[in-house]
Amino acid sequence: MTNTPASNTASRRKKPRAEVDLNQLVSEWQFAKIRYDRLSNNPELRLEWIIVLGLLVLVFAPAYQIWYRRWMLNGSMQAYAVFVLPISLIWCWFARYKLILPEVPPIRKYLRYERRTRVKEKKLGERDKTVLQFLITEKPVLDPRSSMLLILAILVDIPAFWFRDATLLGLGFALTVPGIIAYRHGWYVIQAAIYPLLMLFVMIPMPGVVQDALQDKIQPSVLSFAQHAMTNQGVQAEIPLEGEPLKITSKGVEYRLFAEKAGLGVSEIVLCMVLLVGYLSLVRMKHPAPKMIVVAGSLVWLVVLTGLRLVFLCSVAASDRDLAIFMEGISRFFLPIIGSVGCFLIARGLKCVKLHRWVAR
Amino acid sequence: MRQITPLGRQIALLLAVLLILEGGLYASGKLVSRSTPFIAPPTQIGDWKVSPGDPPPADNQRDYPRQISFEYHNGNQDPVHVDFAQIQTINGLRAPQKYIADSDGRISPLNMVTLKHDDKPAFSLSLVQGVEGDVIVVHWCQAPGGDPYPMARDKTGLALKALATRKPIYTCDAWIPLHPTTVGARARGLLQQFADALADAIKKGS
Numbered sequence: 350m351t352n353t354p355a356s357n358t359a360s361r362r363k364k365p366r367a368e369v370d371l372n373q374l375v376s377e378w379q380f381a382k383i384r385y386d387r388l389s390n391n392p393e394l395r396l397e398w399i400i401v402l403g404l405l406v407l408v409f410a411p412a413y414q415i416w417y418r419r420w421m422l423n424g425s426m427q428a429y430a431v432f433v434l435p436i437s438l439i440w441c442w443f444a445r446y447k448l449i450l451p452e453v454p455p456i457r458k459y460l461r462y463e464r465r466t467r468v469k470e471k472k473l474g475e476r477d478k479t480v481l482q483f484l485i486t487e488k489p490v491l492d493p494r495s496s497m498l499l500i501l502a503i504l505v506d507i508p509a510f511w512f513r514d515a516t517l518l519g520l521g522f523a524l525t526v527p528g529i530i531a532y533r534h535g536w537y538v539i540q541a542a543i544y545p546l547l548m549l550f551v552m553i554p555m556p557g558v559v560q561d562a563l564q565d566k567i568q569p570s571v572l573s574f575a576q577h578a579m580t581n582q583g584v585q586a587e588i589p590l591e592g593e594p595l596k597i598t599s600k601g602v603e604y605r606l607f608a609e610k611a612g613l614g615v616s617e618i619v620l621c622m623v624l625l626v627g628y629l630s631l632v633r634m635k636h637p638a639p640k641m642i643v644v645a646g647s648l649v650w651l652v653v654l655t656g657l658r659l660v661f662l663c664s665v666a667a668s669d670r671d672l673a674i675f676m677e678g679i680s681r682f683f684l685p686i687i688g689s690v691g692c693f694l695i696a697r698g699l700k701c702v703k704l705h706r707w708v709a710r
Numbered sequence: 711m712r713q714i715t716p717l718g719r720q721i722a723l724l725l726a727v728l729l730i731l732e733g734g735l736y737a738s739g740k741l742v743s744r745s746t747p748f749i750a751p752p753t754q755i756g757d758w759k760v761s762p763g764d765p766p767p768a769d770n771q772r773d774y775p776r777q778i779s780f781e782y783h784n785g786n787q788d789p790v791h792v793d794f795a796q797i798q799t800i801n802g803l804r805a806p807q808k809y810i811a812d813s814d815g816r817i818s819p820l821n822m823v824t825l826k827h828d829d830k831p832a833f834s835l836s837l838v839q840g841v842e843g844d845v846i847v848v849h850w851c852q853a854p855g856g857d858p859y860p861m862a863r864d865k866t867g868l869a870l871k872a873l874a875t876r877k878p879i880y881t882c883d884a885w886i887p888l889h890p891t892t893v894g895a896r897a898r899g900l901l902q903q904f905a906d907a908l909a910d911a912i913k914k915g916s
Contacts, residue, residue, distance in 0.1 A: 397718035404725035408732060415773075419801075422770060423813040499724075506728060510735040512873060514799045515773070533717050557771060557801040558863070561808060591818035591839060607814040607841055 377453055377481045378707050381446035388449065401529065409525075412509075412518035419515045419554040424609025426560055429620035430552035437545035440627050444541070447707040451537035452490040456480050492535030499528030519553030544630045548623065567615065568592060568608045575606070575659040584667045595659075597666045604666035604673055611662065611677040614655030614684055621651050621688040629696065633705045643699050647692040654688055742876040748778050749794060749854060749880070749915065755907045758782035763791055766883065768809040773801045775881075782904070788887060790904055794880045794912075797851075797869050803862040806849040806883055811840025824860055825902055833905045834860035835898060837888065846892070847885035848901040850909065854878060858909040882908060 374380055388394055420430045441448060457480055464477055471477075502524035509517035527546045530538050539546065555563075572588055572595045579586035585598040594605035625647050629640045658680050666673035696702065704710075714722070753760050763781035777795035797803065807815035821837035825848065833850045850858040851865070853872065862869050862881055872879040884904045886897060 393714055397714035397722075400714065400722045401718060401725065404722060404729060408725055408729050411732075411736075418770065419773070423768070503724075503728070507731065507735070508874075510728075510732040511739060512799070513736065513739065514873075516800065529721055533721055557804045557808065561804065589818070590820065591816040593814070593816055594841075605841075609814045610841060 371485045374481060374485075376706065377450065377479075377484055378446050380481060380484050381450035381707065385445060385449045405525070405529070409518070409522050412515070412522065415513070415515045416519060416552070416554050420552075424564075424612075426563065426613075426615045426619075427552070427554060428616040429623060430554070432620060433548050433552040433623060436623060436627055437548045440545050440630070441542065443631055443708050443710075444544075445709050447541050447705070448538060450484075450707075451534075451541040452484075452492065453480055454540070455537060456483050456490060459483075490537075492537045494533070494535045495531045498524060498531045502528035514556075515554040516556050520550075523549035523553055544627055548627075551619070551623065564608070564613075565592070567613060571613050571656065571659065572606070572608065574656050575663055578656075578660040579663045579667070582664065582667075584663070586663065595663070597663050599667040602670050604663070604670045606659065606662060606666070611659070612681045614658060614681075617681065617684040617688060618648075618651040618655060620685045621692055622648065624689055625692045625696070628693075629701060631704050631708050632696070632701045633703050634701060639699045639701055643692075643696045643701050646695045646699075650691050650695060651688050654684065654691065658684055739876060743776060743796070743798070743878075746854075746878050748776075748796075748878075749912050751778070751780050751792065751794075752907055752911050755782060755904055756784075758784045758790060758904075763789070763793075765793055765795075766806075766809045767811065768813045768815070771801070771809040771813055772804050773799045775799070775802050788889070790884055790886055790900065792882070792884045792904065792908065794882050794908075797862060797872060797879045797881060799873070802881060803866070803869055805861065805863075806834075806836070806847050807838045810847050810849075810883060810885055811838045811843065811845055815840045825905065827858055827906055827909055830857065831860055832858040832909065833902070835901060838885075844888040845885045846888055846894075846897050846901065847883055848905045849881070849883050850905065851879060851881050852909060852912045853880070854912055854915045856913065858882075858905075858912070880912065882912070884908065 371380070371383075374383075417431070419425065420427045447453075460478060460480065460483065502521060505517065505524055506521040509521040523546075526549055527539055530542065530546075569588075569592055572593060576586045576588055576595055579597060587596050587598075588594075589596070594607045597604040597606065622644075625644065629643060632640070634640055662673050662676055662680060665676055751760050760780050760782055763779045765777055765779045769775075769777075772795070775795040775798050777793055779791070779793045781789040781791050783789050795802065805817075807817045809815075815838045817836045817838055823835050824831045825833040825835050827833065833848045835846070835848045838845050838847055850860055851862045851869070852858040853868075859865055862879075869879055871877075882905075884901055886892075886901070888897075
């Protein structure tokens with residue numbers, strides 16, 4: 350019931366580097382770097398990682414094929430999911446010191462508690478213990494491990510393998526990964542890696558019937574926004590009773606905007622939000638309020654941008670139908686790029702730019 | 711020899727068991743599905759004769775189910791396309807407009823009626839408008855030996871039970887392309903005739 354193996358034990362690497370005097374360290378993140386070097390040079394741990402990751406890939410590779418097919422379906426709202434795993438892995442790389450030293454928040458909490466409940470007065474010149482001193486001098490912090498999540502994951506995996514349904518398999522994967530981490534490394538690592546672990550749930554393929562129901566709710570409002578904008582510009586725009594396409598008639602030429610062919614932009618919005626939340630989780634702020642404002646503001650910006658894209662397409666169609674058809678794909682490609690730049694500018698405007706000390710660069 | 715920690719060994723063992731279990735369940739699922747042969751289509755419906763056909767164009771929207779597709783020909787008339795697909799995933803419950811024409815297919819509420827079979831609501835007849843073209847389709851769900859019903863979502867419990875037990879429930883579609891010259895009443899009569907004959911064939915199990 351301890352942390353990762355050999356957390357505070359002697360190094361087993363083949364070519365030992367010059368020993369670092371721990372008393373010379375000034376930050377717990379320097380300590381994290383030393384622990385990271387020590388663990389990454391541990392051949393037993395490396396072997397364990399290779400075996401476990403290899404088996405995990407083998408178990409879920411057939412499922413990934415099914416998910417990929419589902420994400421990339423024409424009109425899918427989840428095309429962003431293709432990028433979720435790479436984004437999560439990049440995040441883990443940036444946050445590797447935080448992941449390697451997950452006991453910092455509980456130690457900090459413990460020290461704060463100790464300071465508040467102190468009975469004896471401090472001696473003259475005596476200083477409060479820091480997290481770094483605690484890490485160097487005290488025994489490794491006990492990290493509560495749990496098999497509960499792993500059992501739950503197995504209970505989902507078995508029917509998922511039988512049904513071979515993308516959604517159930519996705520749920521199984523999203524539970525198995527944190528289940529293994531909670532069983533092997535404990536809850537502190539789960540807390541430290543909450544962003545990539547939550548992202549696993551975001552990439553679970555939605556059942557087609559749920560997606561259809563969602564689309565039936567979103568599509569009319571998005572298309573009618575574009576229709577009203579075009580009518581205000583004096584262009585003839587109409588939506589038939591069945592909900593689509595949005596028909597733009599200008600100079601005797603008709604352009605039909607189909608929601609799934611042109612894309613409503615939902616997937617692009619979610620991709621920008623995934624990137625933004627990942628970035629904000631690396632940003633250091635004393636209060637969470639500015640981050641919340643950035644998220645809310647970015648969401649509004651992305652929704653407006655998506656609507657503007659459709660209005661832009663319709664405006665182009667009013668003068669050149671073929672160019673509008675060509676622009677459907679191009680504008681869809683640029684949507685997440687322009688969206689992300691806008692989100693970053695909003696974050697910058699609210700001074701959400703200073704990264705945590707544990708972010709490895 | 712290098713050794714991994716006992717916890718690492720336990721996790722590796724668990725994943726290995728999951729891998730074997732996955733392979734076993736996949737193989738047994740395939741065996742169970744294949745042990746129930748598909749319903750053979752009637753060789754003739756009226757003057758229409760059967761020949762092999764293509765599945766619906768946007769079949770990926772329902773995860774490429776196990777299916778048989780065929781066409782009925784009668785002289786120079788447009789063929790009637792027929793498809794029986796086994797519901798194997800939750801996506802198999804999707805409505806026909808999502809796969810029969812293309813993924814942008816849509817149905818106006820005014821262009822959808824329910825047809826009866828043995829005085830019970832059995833088939834849903836609709837005009838599906840796609841990006842490239844429109845089709846008139848009659849859609850229903852039916853288990854071998856059972857009665858037809860218009861939509862899979864009408865009896866979701868039954869469909870989910872079939873998914874769990876791998877017993878076949880078919881989503882059936884019979885469709886013809888819509889042309890400016892197509893006479894609605896004639897198309898409706900033709901598709902009703904096909905739906906009745908095919909539903910009877912599924913009920914008899916042949």
